[in-house]
Amino acid sequence: MTPPVLKASNLTKRFGNFTAVNGVSFEIRPGEILGLLGPNGAGKTTTIQMLLGLVTPTAGSIHMFGLDLSTHREEILQQVNFSSTYISMPQSLTVEENLWVVARLYGVSNIARRVNDIVKKLEMEEFCGKITRKLSSGQMTRLTLAKAFLTEPRILFLDEPTASLDPDIADKIRSLLKEERRSSALSILYTSHNMREMEEMSDRIIFLQRGRIVAEGTAQEIIDRFGKADLEEVFLKFAREQEQSSS
Amino acid sequence: MKLHRITALIVRHLYLYRRSLPRIMEIFYWPFLDLVIWGFITLYLARYQSQVPGFVTFFLGALILWDMLFRSQQGITISFLEELWARNLMNLFASPLKPSEFLAATMAMSVMKVTVVSIVMAGCALLFYSYNILIVGVWLMPFVLNLVITGWVIGVFTTSLIMRFGQEAEVLAWSMVFLFQPISCVFYPMEVLPEWLQMIAWANPAAHIFEGMRTVLGEGAPPIGDLAWAVCLNGTLLVGVVAWFYRTVAYCKDQGLLVRVGE
Ligand SMILES: Nc1ncnc2c1ncn2[C@@H]1O[C@H](COP(=O)(O)OP(=O)(O)OP(=O)(O)O)[C@@H](O)[C@H]1O
Numbered sequence: 152m153t154p155p156v157l158k159a160s161n162l163t164k165r166f167g168n169f170t171a172v173n174g175v176s177f178e179i180r181p182g183e184i185l186g187l188l189g190p191n192g193a194g195k196t197t198t199i200q201m202l203l204g205l206v207t208p209t210a211g212s213i214h215m216f217g218l219d220l221s222t223h224r225e226e227i228l229q230q231v232n233f234s235s236t237y238i239s240m241p242q243s244l245t246v247e248e249n250l251w252v253v254a255r256l257y258g259v260s261n262i263a264r265r266v267n268d269i270v271k272k273l274e275m276e277e278f279c280g281k282i283t284r285k286l287s288s289g290q291m292t293r294l295t296l297a298k299a300f301l302t303e304p305r306i307l308f309l310d311e312p313t314a315s316l317d318p319d320i321a322d323k324i325r326s327l328l329k330e331e332r333r334s335s336a337l338s339i340l341y342t343s344h345n346m347r348e349m350e351e352m353s354d355r356i357i358f359l360q361r362g363r364i365v366a367e368g369t370a371q372e373i374i375d376r377f378g379k380a381d382l383e384e385v386f387l388k389f390a391r392e393q394e395q396s397s398s
Numbered sequence: 399m400k401l402h403r404i405t406a407l408i409v410r411h412l413y414l415y416r417r418s419l420p421r422i423m424e425i426f427y428w429p430f431l432d433l434v435i436w437g438f439i440t441l442y443l444a445r446y447q448s449q450v451p452g453f454v455t456f457f458l459g460a461l462i463l464w465d466m467l468f469r470s471q472q473g474i475t476i477s478f479l480e481e482l483w484a485r486n487l488m489n490l491f492a493s494p495l496k497p498s499e500f501l502a503a504t505m506a507m508s509v510m511k512v513t514v515v516s517i518v519m520a521g522c523a524l525l526f527y528s529y530n531i532l533i534v535g536v537w538l539m540p541f542v543l544n545l546v547i548t549g550w551v552i553g554v555f556t557t558s559l560i561m562r563f564g565q566e567a568e569v570l571a572w573s574m575v576f577l578f579q580p581i582s583c584v585f586y587p588m589e590v591l592p593e594w595l596q597m598i599a600w601a602n603p604a605a606h607i608f609e610g611m612r613t614v615l616g617e618g619a620p621p622i623g624d625l626a627w628a629v630c631l632n633g634t635l636l637v638g639v640v641a642w643f644y645r646t647v648a649y650c651k652d653q654g655l656l657v658r659v660g661e
């Protein structure tokens with residue numbers, strides 16, 4: 152079996168005496184899409200931020216490509232990228248300028264061609280000369296996705312990447328993600344509150360509730376295990392439980 | 399350190415300035431106003447030349463040098479604030495960029511701003527008041543270099559505070575440096591300060607530079623002692639504030655502040 156590209160062991164994050172992520176362990180294999188599911192506040196974003204080195208774990212370890220993130224930050228981050236609806240990019244630069252800056256930051260070679268490719272792939276020709284401030288939220292989402300693809304990462308972290316996209320573009324983005332992972336063994340960690348999307352995209356799903364993993368497996372396995380009709384029902388079960396135990 | 403990551407940040411700022419007239423104006427606004435106001439005051443006071451010898455030379459020279467320090471500090475702090483305002487810090491800190499490279503890029507921005515402002519100010523002083531900053535002579539360059547580094551020290555310090563305390567501390571970007579002005583002895587010799595304040599001023603590298611400037615302009619003596627103190631203090635303080643910046647980054651990552659700043 153191929154070794155995992157990412158291995159998180161016993162990942163824990165406490166803010167003061169509040170535990171946001173609690174002893175989470177999982178692996179991602181090359182070319183695998185792992186879905187991270189859970190109600191608001193379950194710890195999905197915090198987990199991703201720890202994997203990006205933006206938040207230091209209280210306990211546990213993170214390895215990517217066999218390297219420890221706490222000691223090989225630069226080598227690892229060179230090969231990963233992320234996108235989410237809540238990140239922004241410099242508003243006074245044009246879309247194209249923003250992509251050039253990112254490309255330089257990651258030392259991408261042949262920048263002009265690479266930027267061109269990405270703009271075509273994400274169908275951004277129409278607004279790539281625009282000032283970023285003037286983009287619609289869906290266009291902005293495409294820009295942050297473009298910046299993530301631009302650097303040809305081996306692992307992509309996507310925190311609710313399709314939240315503000317229209318169904319047509321969202322569908323195209325999903326196809327693109329699947330295409331990339333087929334052609335280049337890109338691994339993806341994905342969060343979304345769209346259950347259909349989760350089922351369609353994920354090879355495997357991890358359910359988080361109050362910072363803990365409460366279920367793990369393919370969508371079908373999870374549905375069967377809890378005797379529910381679909382993923383949405385499983386989600387509701389966990390969400391209601393989380394609500395009750397915190398009230 | 400990787401050069402391409404540093405130049406990426408510099409290019410990003412140049413894109414920003416290329417399109418933003420208010421930002422370009424801001425660079426010149428204070429120095430220019432300073433020069434106008436102090437220039438006239440100096441002209442007026444120059445009538446009493448006899449009481450304070452070399453008055454004009456001291457004042458305008460000090461003013462131009464002070465603005466170099468101020469611009470140098472702003473070069474660092476404003477570059478950081480731009481990233482904060484753009485909510486771009488997360489993109490940067492989740493990239494392979496290292497804190498040292500981030501600082502190097504802001505320092506390069508600071509040097510560019512100081513260069514542009516100095517040329518404009520020195521030109522204006524020559525044009526309006528027939529004042530030539532070059533009378534400071536060969537010591538001008540070491541003075542300027544030291545003031546730029548003192549500007550970095552204050553700039554990195556302020557940046558750390560803003561990073562730690564968020565946008566509420568933003569006002570420090572403009573106000574912090576003025577806390578240093580009285581103890582930099584820009585317009586008066588250190589000896590006029592009360593004794594306890596002299597001790598504090600003594601630890602400020604900028605104070606030694608302005609003392610040195612007066613030594614050169616007043617007595618024409620080489621300011622070796624002043625410069626030596628300034629260099630030692632600058633070196634020590636720069637190492638200190640960079641270490642403090644690193645600690646602040648680590649603290650912010652621990653508290654999850656890096657991803658929260660911006661609102
Ligand atoms: N810097 C921080 N300081 C204190 N608490 C925090 C911090 N960051 C996150 N938390 C808390 O940790 C918990 C998990 O937050 P997180 O953003 O990871 O949830 P999430 O699963 O992404 O939720 P959502 O679906 O709403 O995006 C929340 O209760 C949140 O309030």
Ligand SMILES: [Mg+2]
Nearest residue numbers: 195196197310
């Ligand atoms: Mg979230």
